[in-house]
Amino acid sequence: MTRVLQSIALFVALTTQALAIDTINIIFDSKVSSMKEAGLGAVTYPHKLHEELYQCDDCHPRIFIEKKGGNDVNMQKNMTEQYCGFSGCHNSAYAFPLYLCDYCHEVLPTAGKK
Ligand code: HEC
Ligand code: HEC
Secondary structure: OHHHHHHHHHHHHHHHHHHOOOOOEEEEOOOHHHHHHOOEEEEEEEHHHHHHHOOHHHHOOOOOOOOOOOOOOOHHHHHOOOHHHOOOOOOOOOOOOOOOHHHHEEEOOOOOOO
16 A cells, blocks of 8 residues: 555656756747837746746646747736736736736836936
8 A cells, every 4th residue: 555655656756847847937028019118028937936836737728828939928918817917826916916017027228218
């Protein structure tokens, strides 16, 4: 019995290990031109950090398809509980809110200058 449990534990440990991805940060920059108009730049998404906080299937595939550039994210969607703004995420008390633009976006040096 113990042996069976040990094998199961080992199997779970190994598969969990195998699932982690090599990428620490994923850059979202497909919409830089509209971001530039808001004085903002690309979004650096800390994938590793999110892996530590959640399970893979908390996000994949129901919130984000697991493919770099595979999700058409914009702020309209974020503000209506999709993608980053999914319920329990950056639209809730559990994570920093969407109005803290610079927590996700790079701030362009020209921002605020007229
Ligand atoms: C909190 C949400 C979240 C969690 C948890 C999460 N991911 Fe992701 N994952 C993302 C996002 C966001 C992207 C980027 C998608 C994009 O570029 O459109 C991504 C991208 C990926 C990619 C594509 C990488 C590439 O270069 O194409 C893979 C593979 C992936 N995740 C696997 C995993 C695995 C395995 C786990 C668990 C160990 C995991 N993810 C946990 C949100 C998450
Ligand atoms: C939780 C992270 C996050 C926060 C906070 C955030 N954004 Fe975004 N934003 C994104 C992501 C991800 C994209 C998609 C970028 C891409 O794919 O190129 C995006 C895209 C955009 C875009 C281009 C697409 C569109 O909706 O027009 C603009 C403009 C933008 N954000 C402005 C803002 C502003 C202004 C704020 C603060 C009020 C803000 N963002 C806060 C993650 C965030």
